[in-house]
Amino acid sequence: MRYRLTIEYDGTPFVGWQRQQAPDSVQQVLEEALAVALRHPVVLFGSGRTDAGVHAWGQVAHFDTDAVLDGERLRESVNALVRPHPIVIRSAEPVPDTFHARTSARQRTYVYVIQNTPHPPALDRDRVWHVRAPLDAAQMQRAGDMLIGKHDFSTFRAAAFQAKSPVKTLDELRVEREGDRILITARARSFMHHQVRNIVGSLVSVGSGRWTIADFEDAFRACDRKRGGETAPARGLYFIGVRY
Amino acid sequence: MRYRLTIEYDGTPFVGWQRQQAPDSVQQVLEEALAVALRHPVVLFGSGRTDAGVHAWGQVAHFDTDAVLDGERLRESVNALVRPHPIVIRSAEPVPDTFHARTSARQRTYVYVIQNTPHPPALDRDRVWHVRAPLDAAQMQRAGDMLIGKHDFSTFRAAAFQAKSPVKTLDELRVEREGDRILITARARSFMHHQVRNIVGSLVSVGSGRWTIADFEDAFRACDRKRGGETAPARGLYFIGVRY
Numbered sequence: 001m002r003y004r005l006t007i008e009y010d011g012t013p014f015v016g017w018q019r020q021q022a023p024d025s026v027q028q029v030l031e032e033a034l035a036v037a038l039r040h041p042v043v044l045f046g047s048g049r050t051d052a053g054v055h056a057w058g059q060v061a062h063f064d065t066d067a068v069l070d071g072e073r074l075r076e077s078v079n080a081l082v083r084p085h086p087i088v089i090r091s092a093e094p095v096p097d098t099f100h101a102r103t104s105a106r107q108r109t110y111v112y113v114i115q116n117t118p119h120p121p122a123l124d125r126d127r128v129w130h131v132r133a134p135l136d137a138a139q140m141q142r143a144g145d146m147l148i149g150k151h152d153f154s155t156f157r158a159a160a161f162q163a164k165s166p167v168k169t170l171d172e173l174r175v176e177r178e179g180d181r182i183l184i185t186a187r188a189r190s191f192m193h194h195q196v197r198n199i200v201g202s203l204v205s206v207g208s209g210r211w212t213i214a215d216f217e218d219a220f221r222a223c224d225r226k227r228g229g230e231t232a233p234a235r236g237l238y239f240i241g242v243r244y
Numbered sequence: 245m246r247y248r249l250t251i252e253y254d255g256t257p258f259v260g261w262q263r264q265q266a267p268d269s270v271q272q273v274l275e276e277a278l279a280v281a282l283r284h285p286v287v288l289f290g291s292g293r294t295d296a297g298v299h300a301w302g303q304v305a306h307f308d309t310d311a312v313l314d315g316e317r318l319r320e321s322v323n324a325l326v327r328p329h330p331i332v333i334r335s336a337e338p339v340p341d342t343f344h345a346r347t348s349a350r351q352r353t354y355v356y357v358i359q360n361t362p363h364p365p366a367l368d369r370d371r372v373w374h375v376r377a378p379l380d381a382a383q384m385q386r387a388g389d390m391l392i393g394k395h396d397f398s399t400f401r402a403a404a405f406q407a408k409s410p411v412k413t414l415d416e417l418r419v420e421r422e423g424d425r426i427l428i429t430a431r432a433r434s435f436m437h438h439q440v441r442n443i444v445g446s447l448v449s450v451g452s453g454r455w456t457i458a459d460f461e462d463a464f465r466a467c468d469r470k471r472g473g474e475t476a477p478a479r480g481l482y483f484i485g486v487r488y
Contacts, residue, residue, distance in 0.1 A: 008366040010369075072362075075363060079364060086366045086369055088366035118319075120332055122253050123252060123299060123330070125254075125330055
């Protein structure tokens with residue numbers, strides 16, 4: 001039997017989603033809780049990695065077991081076991097064996113949150129990027145519009161982690177102001193490592209007036225990470241969900 | 245010179261606003277930072293106390309000093325000194341000597357946030373009250389409507405801390421559903437200790453169907469704390485602001 005989990009977590013205390021040599025990955029905490037609940041070792045397949053400090057509202061993962069489980073009871077028992085950690089299974093349900101959390105994914109959505117005020121955040125200090133310079137969301141949207149569609153995203157690709165191809169298709173890039181906040185929504189079949197955070201960093205250069213739209217376009221067309229803006233910090237990024 | 249501060253804080257690590265024998269009150273942390281910044285002892289007068297775990301987005305306080313200060317620079321230096329703590333001065337400005345953060349206050353606003361889902365919160369575990377039972381916001385609003393105006397609020401007064409009079413005037417009590425959340429906004433010149441949290445606890449009894457509107461009315465009219473519902477936990481309560 002294959003089960004699909006929808007998972008929310010506060011990324012602050014974790015090294016990221018992926019199990020590593022270092023302790024306290026989200027995957028490891030969940031695998032250990034599942035092993036206790038099911039009384040056998042469990043391997044979780046996530047829909048995608050998240051970096052240290054990146055949050056998730058709708059991470060998806062699957063695992064296999066011989067046991068026949070009630071989704072609601074599975075959710076309750078894993079949530080009880082995981083409790084000291086800020087990780088919660090939002091839902092658990094059986095899926096066909098053909099379902100794969102990573103390879104079946106058709107679209108992933110991320111939201112990046114900026115607090116755009118002269119003073120830093122107190123309540124949301126681990127949850128937003130604090131940008132002091134007043135940001136022009138309409139200008140940021142104009143720059144973002146040129147990223148929609150199929151392009152070479154090398155300018156926004158993490159220098160250290162090379163994806164197979166820098167050519168990706170971005171389905172949506174929306175920049176909205178909500179009071180003191182700027183929300184940036186990005187949707188695509190898949191993203192490269194740091195791609196959203198690198199896009200956000202360059203959009204902020206436009207929003208603050210440090211870059212013109214033409215500067216942004218030049219950087220984008222250069223297909224060179226060294227031409228891109230800074231990498232926005234992990235703490236403002238939320239993995240919102242996956243469409244299958 | 246008198247200065248007014250608008251203060252945001254995450255109440256989770258603090259014993260509350262008020263300086264106490266125990267360390268780590270918001271007031272103490274701020275007074276110590278102000279003393280360093282101004283090079284003399286500072287006494288802060290807050291607009292009202294908040295309990296351990298209660299958050300603030302717009303707490304207001306004032307203090308006196310002989311120094312002539314630039315509000316923005318004061319804000320920056322205090323925020324830098326306070327940084328390890330989740331406390332932020334949102335604004336600082338000179339006010340007339342007739343201004344008093346507590347006694348000049350004409351209206352205080354609190355918002356209480358409930359996450360109404362079968363699963364607990366991960367990202368907002370210290371920021372919301374998790375209520376599993378589906379809540380009917382319209383029924384809660386109907387119950388809340390009878391609290392508007394001048395009444396004896398003994399049913400919602402903390403048993404241990406007796407205010408001078410249990411008669412208070414509630415200006416607004418709004419219950420709204422936003423997706424998985426219930427937001428309860430309460431506005432009044434002043435509140436008694438635990439008043440908002442006690443009202444919320446009883447409204448949740450109505451929302452979950454455990455109490456009828458008549459049960460709520462009976463409890464309210466009884467003017468007896470023992471007839472009221474539970475006290476909602478501190479972590480869902482936000483002190484939003486003060487009108488002067």
